[in-house]
Amino acid sequence: MADTPCGIGIIGAGHIGRAHARTWRETPGAVVRAIADLLPERAHAVAQEFEIPHVYADYQPILARDDVQIVAVCTPPFAHCLPTVEALRAGKHVLCEKPFALRVDEAERMVAAARTAGRYLAMASARVRYGLGPEMARRMVAEGELGRIYHGRSTVMRQRGRPGIDILKESTWFLSKERAGGGALIDIGVYDIDLMLWLMGNPRVRSVSATIAQGIGEPRSDLVQEVEDHATVMCQLEGGASLVIESAWSSHLQGQTTRFVLGDRGGLRLNPLTFFGPPPPGERECTSRRVLPEGVEDQHQGGFAALTRAFVAAVRGEGPPPMTPAEDALVVTRVIAAAYESAAAGRPVIFE
Known part of the structure; x- marks a missing residue:
């Protein structure tokens, strides 16, 4: 894994999805493989700007890709739970944007899915912990x-x-x-x-x-x-x-x-x-x-760039678990x- 970059898949191509595309592209050891959005024209615009090779109107093809190890969930908050749970079940590590979920029962489902899958799940509010x-x-x-x-x-x-x-x-x-x-x-x-x-x-x-x-x-x-x-x-x-x-x-x-x-x-x-x-x-x-x-x-040495670097390092076995893990996000x-x-x-x- 040390010589192979982590493949990144981004779900959601709005304002925050675009920010993720920019930061992940600049993250050592990571390469953005695919992006999905219900509005294909928006996904294509972000893909063109940040040279993302694969664009989808549905996130399922991203979850099926063997060259994607990390999924960034950048949808609006009401649509965080399902793609997070399905990405974890597909064996992906997940960085979910804030807020983690709108309801406690959704957050509990997400935490349980991460535990069952044995994959990292963290909330992107962790960007304020780094620095x-x-x-x-x-x-x-x-x-x-x-x-x-x-x-x-x-x-x-x-x-x-x-x-x-x-x-x-x-x-x-x-x-x-x-x-x-x-x-x-x-x-x-x-x-x-x-x-x-x-x-x-x-x-x-x-x-x-x-x-x-x-x-x-x-x-x-x-x-x-x-x-x-x-x-x-x-x-x-x-x-x-x-x-x-x-x-x-x-x-x-x-x-x-x-x-x-x-x-x-x-x-x-x-x-x-x-x-x-x-x-x-x-x-x-x-x-x-x-x-x-x-x-x-x-x-x-903090902020969003530090968060993505730390997430990649954790997935590659080169650093500690990411901050704001799922259990903290549930609290x-x-x-x-x-x-x-x-x-x-x-x-x-x-x-x-």
């Missing part, structure tokens, strides 16, 4: 530099970034509850739930409370938006720790992206990765130091589902 900053933060937490972890928070607020309205205007399915599953939370909050639980050591989630808001910014006159612009989620974690996630497609605020983890001996803030320690004796202001060298950003799916249930019912959702 010097996140990986160093995870290491510092795991090695006890922060002490007992008691709180984490991620706040990501776009000013105007509603898919189907402000950006990706042709992708109107983002505004459909049935097709997208939700709005800002399931679209961009998925990254932060994944990242923050991982940074905090993957503690068990005990309960979820959430609120959502809609109607922030001018609507699109020819469409009905069925999903939220803003979501606030609080998770109670095993051992008494807490996690707060704030996600917004649209807000009246600038520069609000912050992520931090707090322990009883220190704290970490990302972008740039900074460690905060106790104040010197007799003082009140915490000490602080930048963890990475000046000029080195948190996402250095993220459960948190998102519980958040929407909590917001609708106006009460916390308690996990068994």
Whole structure:
């Protein structure tokens, strides 16, 4: 396998499928063999742009190809489960785009299929785990530099970034509850739930409370938006720790992206990765130091390209399993589902 590149098959040729085609083409040890989309003209356009030799209107021929070892599922979220399960049953390793699934039972089917097949299945939200900053933060937490972890928070607020309205205007399915599953939370909050639980050591989630808001910014006159612009989620974690996630497609605020983890001996803030320690004796202001060298950003050596490189290395037996494995993706799916249930019912959702 070491001298033979991994063949990649891409299911879905929309915006994210095109991004996958570009990144996989640039990934060492990988070659994109085929792409499929229900809209053949769209698949042909991506294939021509990235020199993909085989184009299909159905993904089944990709699963039948012996020269495809990895399948990237890049369909809209409502169509993630079936191609993922069928690709695994066909003996392929699968990188599924985020969100993993719209329903918990779908995610459970996907996890079970990966276990039965003995193949890798990971969620592409892992792109935010890769990078010097996140990986160093995870290491510092795991090695006890922060002490007992008691709180984490991620706040990501776009000013105007509603898919189907402000950006990706042709992708109107983002505004459909049935097709997208939700709005800002399931679209961009998925990254932060994944990242923050991982940074905090993957503690068990005990309960979820959430609120959502809609109607922030001018609507699109020819469409009905069925999903939220803003979501606030609080998770109670095993051992008494807490996690707060704030996600917004649209807000009246600038520069609000912050992520931090707090322990009883220190704290970490990302972008740039900074460690905060106790104040010197007799003082009140915490000490602080930048963890990475000046000029080195948190996402250095990370992002989507790092994710595809790591996935190929795992499949080739040259690296550890990919990050955000199916089991972690299932937890993220459960948190998102519980958040929407909590917001609708106006009460916390308690996990068994």
